[in-house]
Amino acid sequence: MKFQKSLLYFFCAFVGFLLFAKGQYFPLAPQGDSLFKQKIVLNERSEKANIHFTHKNDFFLSERFIEASKKILPFYNSISASVSVVDINNDGWQDFFVPSPSPNSKSHLYINQKDGTFVEKAVEYGLAQLSSPVRAGFFDCDNDGTQEILLTSYKCPSLYQNRGGKYQRIFKFPEPCTFAMGFNILDYDKDGLLDIAIAPFSRTLPNSWHSASNGPGGLMLYKNMGHCKFEADTNHLREPAKHYTHAIGVADLRNLNRQDLWAATDFNRDRIFFQNEDGGYSQAQEVLKKPKAHNGMSVSAAYVTNQKYPSIYISQVYEPGYSIFGNQLWTFDGQQFVDSAKERKINNCGWSWGSKFSDINNDGLVDLVVANGFISTTTGINYWDKIGRFIFASKRYLNNPWNWMSFEGASWSGHQRDCIFMNQGADFVNIAEQIHFDEDLRDGRGLATIDTLNNGKVGFIVANQRQKLSYYQNETESGNNWIGLKLIGTTSNRDAIGASVEAELSNGERKKYSHYPFNGYSAQSDSRIHIGLGKNNLKSIRVKWPHGLNELYTHLKMNQYNTLIESKGKLIETLSY
Amino acid sequence: MKGISITIPKLSDPRFIFLMFTFCFLGYILFLPGYGRSASEYLFLMSLCLFFDFFLRGIMDGKWVFPLSGLVSAFGLFMICDVSSPIYYIPMAILAMGSKFFIKIKSRHIFNPTTFGVVFTSLAFPSAVSPTGLLRWDGNLFMSLFIFICGLLMVIKVNRWAVSASYYLTAVAVATPLSFFIHENPYTYLHSLMWEGIVVYTFFNLTDPKTSPHKLKYQLLYGASIAVLTQFFRTFDMRLPEHKALLIACFLYAAIDIYIRDKEKIEVWKVREVSIGGR
Numbered sequence: 001m002k003f004q005k006s007l008l009y010f011f012c013a014f015v016g017f018l019l020f021a022k023g024q025y026f027p028l029a030p031q032g033d034s035l036f037k038q039k040i041v042l043n044e045r046s047e048k049a050n051i052h053f054t055h056k057n058d059f060f061l062s063e064r065f066i067e068a069s070k071k072i073l074p075f076y077n078s079i080s081a082s083v084s085v086v087d088i089n090n091d092g093w094q095d096f097f098v099p100s101p102s103p104n105s106k107s108h109l110y111i112n113q114k115d116g117t118f119v120e121k122a123v124e125y126g127l128a129q130l131s132s133p134v135r136a137g138f139f140d141c142d143n144d145g146t147q148e149i150l151l152t153s154y155k156c157p158s159l160y161q162n163r164g165g166k167y168q169r170i171f172k173f174p175e176p177c178t179f180a181m182g183f184n185i186l187d188y189d190k191d192g193l194l195d196i197a198i199a200p201f202s203r204t205l206p207n208s209w210h211s212a213s214n215g216p217g218g219l220m221l222y223k224n225m226g227h228c229k230f231e232a233d234t235n236h237l238r239e240p241a242k243h244y245t246h247a248i249g250v251a252d253l254r255n256l257n258r259q260d261l262w263a264a265t266d267f268n269r270d271r272i273f274f275q276n277e278d279g280g281y282s283q284a285q286e287v288l289k290k291p292k293a294h295n296g297m298s299v300s301a302a303y304v305t306n307q308k309y310p311s312i313y314i315s316q317v318y319e320p321g322y323s324i325f326g327n328q329l330w331t332f333d334g335q336q337f338v339d340s341a342k343e344r345k346i347n348n349c350g351w352s353w354g355s356k357f358s359d360i361n362n363d364g365l366v367d368l369v370v371a372n373g374f375i376s377t378t379t380g381i382n383y384w385d386k387i388g389r390f391i392f393a394s395k396r397y398l399n400n401p402w403n404w405m406s407f408e409g410a411s412w413s414g415h416q417r418d419c420i421f422m423n424q425g426a427d428f429v430n431i432a433e434q435i436h437f438d439e440d441l442r443d444g445r446g447l448a449t450i451d452t453l454n455n456g457k458v459g460f461i462v463a464n465q466r467q468k469l470s471y472y473q474n475e476t477e478s479g480n481n482w483i484g485l486k487l488i489g490t491t492s493n494r495d496a497i498g499a500s501v502e503a504e505l506s507n508g509e510r511k512k513y514s515h516y517p518f519n520g521y522s523a524q525s526d527s528r529i530h531i532g533l534g535k536n537n538l539k540s541i542r543v544k545w546p547h548g549l550n551e552l553y554t555h556l557k558m559n560q561y562n563t564l565i566e567s568k569g570k571l572i573e574t575l576s577y
Numbered sequence: 578m579k580g581i582s583i584t585i586p587k588l589s590d591p592r593f594i595f596l597m598f599t600f601c602f603l604g605y606i607l608f609l610p611g612y613g614r615s616a617s618e619y620l621f622l623m624s625l626c627l628f629f630d631f632f633l634r635g636i637m638d639g640k641w642v643f644p645l646s647g648l649v650s651a652f653g654l655f656m657i658c659d660v661s662s663p664i665y666y667i668p669m670a671i672l673a674m675g676s677k678f679f680i681k682i683k684s685r686h687i688f689n690p691t692t693f694g695v696v697f698t699s700l701a702f703p704s705a706v707s708p709t710g711l712l713r714w715d716g717n718l719f720m721s722l723f724i725f726i727c728g729l730l731m732v733i734k735v736n737r738w739a740v741s742a743s744y745y746l747t748a749v750a751v752a753t754p755l756s757f758f759i760h761e762n763p764y765t766y767l768h769s770l771m772w773e774g775i776v777v778y779t780f781f782n783l784t785d786p787k788t789s790p791h792k793l794k795y796q797l798l799y800g801a802s803i804a805v806l807t808q809f810f811r812t813f814d815m816r817l818p819e820h821k822a823l824l825i826a827c828f829l830y831a832a833i834d835i836y837i838r839d840k841e842k843i844e845v846w847k848v849r850e851v852s853i854g855g856r
Contacts (some may be wrong), residue, residue, distance in 0.1 A: 210611025210713050269610060292613040292659070319817060320703035324661045342661070348704075385814035389761060391709065391777060393768040395716035403762050 035263045036422050037428045038361055041475040041506065042316055042459065046468070049164055049452075050117045051110060053469040055081045057115055059132055069401030071408060074375050076203065077308075079181060079246075081463035084523035086138035086147055089123070092561075093469050094450050094526055097122075099133035100461060101154065107133055112162040116453055126166035133520050135446070138534045139185045139194050141228040145496040150196060152180045157198065160451040171228060174342035178216050179384065181205060184518045187493045187546050188236065189279050193224035194493045199245030206244060207399040209391070210294045212267035215244040220280075221271065237281040243268055249299025251310045252500065253332055257544065259498055262312055264296030264521075270314060272337075275549055293317070293325035297494055298521030302357035302366045303512040304344070305425065307331065313341070315352035315370060315521065319413055320351065322384055326353055327370070333556055344427045346370075351413035354447030359457045359532030362480035363510055364511060365423035370460045371444025371521075375407070376414030383412035413443040418462065429472035429483060442467045448521035456482035456562055458530055461524070481533040483541075484561035487515060489549045492566055498546035501529055506537040526562060543569065582852050585643040591735045592645050595781060598727045599652040602777070603627065606656065612713045613685065619655050620662050625670035626651035633678045647674060653691030657774070658699065659707040669698040669706070673813065685840060687831035688824060689785045696820045708817055714773040721773045728780025737784035737792050743800030744779055745770065751808045759812055767778045767813075778819055791839050795830075802826050 009553040046052070057077045069076070085096045093112035100107045106128045122128035130151060137150040139303070140158070149160040149167060157180065159171035183198040199219045206212035206291040219240025222230040222576035244266040253260040258275035265271060269291055273281040297315035304311045309332040320324040326347035330337040341347035350372040375383070390398075395480030397403050418438040423430035432438065442464035449458050457474035464470060487496035498514045517525045541553040543564060556562045578637060588593065607614050610627040630647030634640055649681070664669065673694025678684045680693075699706045717854050752766040767774060783803060785788065790799045791819045805820075810818030834840050 079583060208611065208716055211609065211715055263664070290615055292661075294611060294613070321699065322661060322707055322709055323706045324703075324705055327663075385816075388766045388814060388818065389759075389811060390769070390818060393716070393765060394718055394721075394771060394774040396718070397768045398716065403765055403768070406760065575820075 003548040005110070009495065022507065024525070036431045036434070038363075038422075038478065039476070040422065040431055040435055041359060041418065041477075042360070042472045043475055044434060044439075044470055045116070046471040047471040048116070049471055049473070050119065051469060051471050052120075053098050053100075053108045055098070055464060055466055055469065056080070056100050056105035056219050057466050058102045062368070067571060071406035072401050072404050074410075075404075076409040078443075078465055079201065079445065080133040080134040080522075081465040082140055082181070083446045083448045083461045083463040083469070084136045085450045085461065085517075086524065086525035086527050087527065088138065088147060090145065093454065094452060096450060096461060097127065097136050097138070097449070098469060099130065099136055099151070101134050103132065106424040111177075111497050112432040112452060114453075124165070125162075125363040126168065127160075131158075134179065135181055135183070137183060137518060137524055139497070140459050140494045141194055142226075143192065143489075145494065150183065150185070152198075157183075159230070161204065161228065171230065173222070173230070174232075181522050182245045182247045182263070183444075184250050184252050184516070185497055186516070187498055188259050188275065188281075188546060189223065191224075192489070192491060192493055192547060193226060194495065196222040196230060197248050197250070197261060198222065199243070199248055201244055201246065201266075205210040205399045205401055205404070209267060212244060213242060215267075217242055218320035219248065219261065221244065225548075236279060237273065239271070239283070242350070243271065246296060247298045247327060247521045248311060250299055250516045251301035251312060251514060253312070256310050258498035262299045262314075264299045264314055264540060265296055266297070267321075268294055270296045271342055273288045287332070288330070289327070289338065290337055291339075293323070293328065295323065295329070297353050298355045298395050300355045300357055300368075300519050301514065301516065304329070304331075304357075304366060304423065306510065309333075310512075311340075312337075313346070313355055313357070313368065315349075315355050317413070318348055319384060322387070324520060327355075329432060345430070346419075346421045349419040349430075350455050352419075353445045354445050354462070354524060356449050356460070356520050356523070358449045359474050359482075359530065360420070360422065360458060360474060361478040362456060362508070362532035363478065363535070364480075364532045365425060365535070366420075367423050368421040368428060369447060369460055370419040370479055371442040371447040372413075372418055373441065374413040375411060375465075376443050377409055377411045377442065379409035379411070381410040384412040386410065389514045392510055404569045414443065414542045417441055418444055432557070437472070437502070438462075438470065439466075440470075442470060444470070446521060448520070448523040449525040449526070449530075451484070453527055454484070456530065458526070480535060481537065481558050483533060483538055483556060483558050485529040485541065486527075486561055486563045487529065488563060488565045489541065489545060489547070490566040491549070495527065496546065496566070500544045501531075502537040503531050503533070504542070504544040505533060506539055509536070533558065544573065578804070581641055582663065583643060584850050586645050587849055590645070591731065592787070593655070594651055594731050594734060595649055595746055596645070598724075598731070599649070601727075602656070603652065606714060609715050611715060613659065614655065614713075615837045618663050618666075619651070622655050622666040622670060623651040624675060625666055626654070626688045628752050629674035630677070633674055639677045650674065650690045650694065650725070654694050656777065657691070657695050659709065659710050659713075661705040662741065665698065665702055665705050668701070672697050682831045685787065685831070687788060689782055689788050692823050692827075695815055697825055699817065708820070716772065718771060721771050721776050723777045724773055728776060732780055732784050734838050735784060735786050735797060737786060738798040739796035740789055741779050741783050743797040744783055744804045747801040747804035748807065751805055755808055755812065757835065760811050779809050782820075782823060788830075790830060790834075791805055795837070795839050799826060799830055801855070802829075822853060
């Protein structure tokens with residue numbers, strides 16, 4: 001009798017507990033979807049804009065050695081969709097390039113027609129048939145006003161230059177080199193020439209889910225020696241460890257006018273490299289509180305609120321029951337980095353990839369868009385269910401593709417809806433479901449911002465893996481003010497990469513932005529700085545140019561793009577590095 | 578004035594051997610780069626388990642017993658589960674220790690508390706609790722060997738070696754032919770058996786003297802049935818196959834024991850009583 005009574009009590013308590021748990025934690029849909037008051041309109045307009053690009057990646061089918069691991073081909077071919085926004089013809093309107101790595105496929109270059117439509121002109125520019133391209137970075141490596149292209153591929157990266165209207169290869173990075181999605185462009189030595197930070201990913205499989213030690217290599221710096229010739233610079237950074245790096249972010253993490261690096265690392269902890277006074281880098285792992293998640297995919301940086309230090313957003317894998325920590329938002333507190341993604345409600349976005357901060361409604365608060373989804377199929381087979389069969393195998397065993405369960409027909413965190421986190425000040429609210437964002441639930445990778453119509457309404461392009469590209473035009477009528485800035489360096493690098501901007505508003509508020517268009521995952525965003533002002537007017541803009549000039553610009557025109565040229569503003573101070 | 582009498586285990590209690598290993602493992606895993614959990618989180622979970630073990634026993638049984646079981650369960654829970662926030666250690670500890678005092682047959686708890694806590698917390702909070710925490714052990718075969726030796730000493734001491742042996746042998750015997758039907762590399766499961774976490778499970782979770790059979794023949798059957806159930810769950814890609822199999826086996830054994838009376842001579846931990854505050 002005593003047994004039955006106590007069991008009854010326990011059963012009642014347990015049922016209550018399950019009901020509590022169900023109500024509180026089971027809903028996987030983003031919380032508070034209907035809470036955001038303002039109407040946000042982001043419409044998928046690829047058809048209307050004349051964009052017809054489907055990413056193709058069957059690269060590994062053509063590789064003989066991979067015959068042995070056919071069963072995991074979808075995994076191998078799962079990370080190469082990228083997009084690069086660039087004003088390639090210097091007409092003041094943003095164009096974009098999308099590479100396609102399959103041997104018989106064509107990369108596309110879309111030229112902005114200034115009316116919301118694009119025309120595809122990759123053949124005219126000599127960019128249609130490239131050798132297994134995976135990611136392109138447009139930057140001016142010789143400061144001549146035209147954009148060169150860093151092109152990573154399944155082989156060594158190459159540099160292309162526009163010669164007589166067509167792009168031609170002018171430099172090939174020396175061996176050893178391998179497949180790389182993660183690179184960033186910066187002028188780390190402040191010599192006025194843009195350099196490259198690059199880290200390889202791999203065709204091999206990791207030997208651990210959390211502490212893999214068999215990646216293809218560490219982070220490398222390539223110094224621009226002039227005339228777009230690059231040399232590996234091991235004096236400034238040397239990382240012998242072997243990692244799987246998806247993305248490299250650049251930010252002034254400690255507010256010291258430095259260009260610190262954050263490497264989003266898969267199967268291990270992220271690595272942080274602080275820039276020293278002499279321009280060199282040293283790894284600063286101890287400042288990152290013991291991280292829970294070890295699937296870093298992308299790095300985006302922004303001043304989320306009016307804080308002293310920028311915040312770093314790291315995309316991660318989130319899957320209930322398996323990988324539960326989600327995305328992170330790290331901010332330096334003077335001694336170490338503290339993660340506040342959960343408090344700000346931006347930690348849950350499925351299997352996250354590209355992420356980008358941008359002020360969608362020009363209210364003065366940066367919002368956040370995240371692309372997600374890994375491998376989508378329609379068979380109903382879920383690879384998460386299969387993973388339990390081999391996940392506990394030892395290190396030696398895990399990195400052999402023969403030992404993995406077959407991916408044939410399986411979905412792995414597929415059909416996920418991208419996230420649009422609107423900034424409410426203290427926290428964010430995901431309105432993706434509310435506005436039917438990404439109804440087709442593609443597998444997003446690279447995500448870039450673009451203001452196609454130069455009207456201050458920043459939209460997005462999402463490069464979907466082996467699927468049709470998504471182009472979201474921002475049609476939100478916010479009535480808020482904004483200002484756009486195109487920075488042109490003279491003594492600094494011409495693209496002004498590394499510049500930081502502080503806008504002073506009529507209400508006395510100051511907003512900070514840094515210019516690193518290559519942050520994120522496998523994407524290059526609109527090269528102009530866009531600042532939402534809310535209902536305020538603009539008083540002034542202060543620009544810290546990469547080379548050290550600190551200048552003030554006044555009498556700028558709101559609600560349009562302004563061109564700011566280095567040394568044309570009112571000099572406040574010259575910072576020395 | 579009457580003092581409080583607290584029962585504390587004797588040093589010959591086999592759980593002390595387990596605790597000794599526990600702290601070795603704890604030291605090891607906390608320094609692993611991929612482990613992702615801190616010592617303070619362990620202390621929090623340990624405090625919860627000690628609290629619930631001590632007070633639930635006091636309230637339910639009217640006895641104040643040093644909560645050694647709480648210590649053991651805390652390690653098991655900490656080792657296995659990733660939690661998105663330490664707050665989830667609270668329901669985990671309540672479920673684990675609660676199962677010990679509320680779900681009893683013939684005055685004996687029937688489920689291994691750690692297993693009960695792991696399974697039900699992760700089912701209730703799939704978005705916040707993940708039992709894949711074992712992955713963070715790094716897949717080091719030398720560590721597996723060390724745990725294997727420690728485990729072997731332990732099961733010989735508590736007279737449960739047959740459970741572990743039977744589990745291992747049956748698992749291999751069933752998994753090898755089964756792998757051909759489910760299109761799995763036959764070595765995959767053998768490798769899984771060598772994983773540090775599975776070795777701990779085999780020697781420490783399966784062989785809980787309070788919930789596992791006493792007589793040799795029943796131990797052999799018990800270990801074998803868990804191995805078969807595990808393979809069944811794995812075949813259908815169910816989460817937590819080992820732990821679910823153990824829970825079911827515990828329940829079935831407790832039910833069958835009503836008739837077979839294997840636990841008539843129930844093992845009792847060796848204890849001594851200490852009075853505090855009496856005059």
